[in-house]
Amino acid sequence: GEDVEQSLFLSVREGDSSVINCTYTDSSSTYLYWYKQEPGAGLQLLTYIFSNMDMKQDQRLTVLLNKKDKHLSLRIADTQTGDSAIYFCAESSHNNNDMRFGAGTRLTVKP
Amino acid sequence: DGGITQSPKYLFRKEGQNVTLSCEQNLNHDAMYWYRQDPGQGLRLIYYSQIVNDFQKGDIAEGYSVSREKKESFPLTVTSAQKNPTAFYLCASNARGENTGELFFGEGSRLTVL
Numbered sequence: 001g002e003d004v005e006q007s008l009f010l011s012v013r014e015g016d017s018s019v020i021n022c023t024y025t026d027s028s029s030t031y032l033y034w035y036k037q038e039p040g041a042g043l044q045l046l047t048y049i050f051s052n053m054d055m056k057q058d059q060r061l062t063v064l065l066n067k068k069d070k071h072l073s074l075r076i077a078d079t080q081t082g083d084s085a086i087y088f089c090a091e092s093s094h095n096n097n098d099m100r101f102g103a104g105t106r107l108t109v110k111p
Numbered sequence: 112d113g114g115i116t117q118s119p120k121y122l123f124r125k126e127g128q129n130v131t132l133s134c135e136q137n138l139n140h141d142a143m144y145w146y147r148q149d150p151g152q153g154l155r156l157i158y159y160s161q162i163v164n165d166f167q168k169g170d171i172a173e174g175y176s177v178s179r180e181k182k183e184s185f186p187l188t189v190t191s192a193q194k195n196p197t198a199f200y201l202c203a204s205n206a207r208g209e210n211t212g213e214l215f216f217g218e219g220s221r222l223t224v225l
Contacts (some may be wrong), residue, residue, distance in 0.1 A: 031211060035214075040221075041218050042117075042201055043201070048211055092212055
C-alpha cells in the first residue's frame, strides 16, 4: 500500500526553528496535512496544503511541498515549550477513507 | 460546543472479554472513523462509515465490529478474537464533500488487556 514516512524524534531548544519532514509515495495525493497530538489526547489539524501549492504560511507555521520528490515539511518558527507534542503528516487522494498517516514525530522543546 | 466525545477514556479488560468503546458526535457529520494508534506507528484505520446503516472495513478490521444505527453514534466493539487489543483508539468524523477533508478527532480511549 501507499506509505507516509517521517522521523520519530526531534529535539530543539526554545526559540529555535523546528523542521519536521515527511515523505509519501502516493502520486495522486490531493491534500497533505499536519496534525498535532498533545499527550493522551486526540489529533488536531494544524494546517493543510493542496497538492497544487508549493508553500503555505500561517503565523509561525510554514509548510513546504515538493511534489516531484513527494516531500512535505513543517517549519515552526520560534518554537515554544507548548509546541512539544507529536506531529503527524497525513495525505489523502480521493476521500478520507484512504487518508494515510505517518508514524508521528515527537517534538521535544528544551528550555 | 460541537465535538466528538469518546468514552471511557481508560478501560481495562480481561482476556476473552468483549468491550465496546463509545463515540458520539454533534457536528452533524455524515462520515465517522475508528483508528488504532500504537507507539511508533501511524494511525491505522479499523472501520469507517459514510452513512447511517452502512460501514466498511478498514486496514485492520479483524477482531473488531461496529454499528451505525444513528448519525451521531459509531460504537466500536473489540472482541475476544482481537489478538493484541491493548492500544489507544481514536474516533474521528468529517463532513462528506467538504473540500479540505479535515478529520475531527475525539480525545481517545486507552484500552489495556490484563
